Structure formats: structure tokens, C-alpha cells
Amino acid sequence: QPVAIFVDPGRLDAFLVMCEVLNPDGSIHESNGRATIDDDGDFWFGFEQEYFLWDRDTNLPLGFPVGGYPSPQGPYYCSVGAKNAFGREI
Numbered sequence: 447q448p449v450a451i452f453v454d455p456g457r458l459d460a461f462l463v464m465c466e467v468l469n470p471d472g473s474i475h476e477s478n479g480r481a482t483i484d485d486d487g488d489f490w491f492g493f494e495q496e497y498f499l500w501d502r503d504t505n506l507p508l509g510f511p512v513g514g515y516p517s518p519q520g521p522y523y524c525s526v527g528a529k530n531a532f533g534r535e536i
Contacts, residue, residue: 449480499533508532 447466454460467478474481483489499508509532510516525531 499536 447468448463449466450464452462452464454462464480466481467475469475479489500506501508501510504510504512506512509530
């Protein structure tokens with residue numbers, strides 16, 4: 447549910463929309479910290495952006511095994527460990 451709209455300073459003709467995260471029945475979802483933000487005088491927030499590098503030879507995400515699937519998300523998330531860091535030459 448939208449609660450505030452701001453002009454996006456980083457893009458032309460764009461807006462940032464702050465929303466409540468709700469359950470299907472309209473109640474506040476347990477992950478919704480925004481709903482109680484007025485009660486918190488020292489809150490922080492941030493934006494996160496994720497991206498993937500694409501291997502043009504395999505037509506798969508860089509480091510993704512050909513003909514299979516990678517291990518469950520964990521050690522390779524954010525390239526933790528040398529064996530999980532693909533594309534360093536970039």
C-alpha cells in the first residue's frame with residue numbers, strides 16, 4: 447500500500463514510492479518495519495541494488511555451472527571466499 451511518493455533525484459520523470467508491506471488480509475506483515483517507524487526516533491533505512499554478470503559463452507550467469515545448478519545460496523552470496531568470486535578480471 448503506497449504511503450508516500452517522492453520525485454526520484456537520480457532519474458528524469460521518475461518517482462520513489464514508499465509502501466507498507468501488508469498481508470493479504472490487510473494486516474501489517476511481520477517484516478514491515480515502516481509501520482512503526484513513527485515510534486522510533488533513531489531509525490535508518492537504505493536502498494540495495496543487486497546485479498548479475500552474464501557469461502556470453504554459456505548464456506548463463508557468470509560462474510553458473512553448465513548443465514546444472516549452483517549450490518544453495520550461502521557462501522557464494524556476495525562472493526564470500528576466493529572460490530566463489532567470479533569475474534574479478536572485470
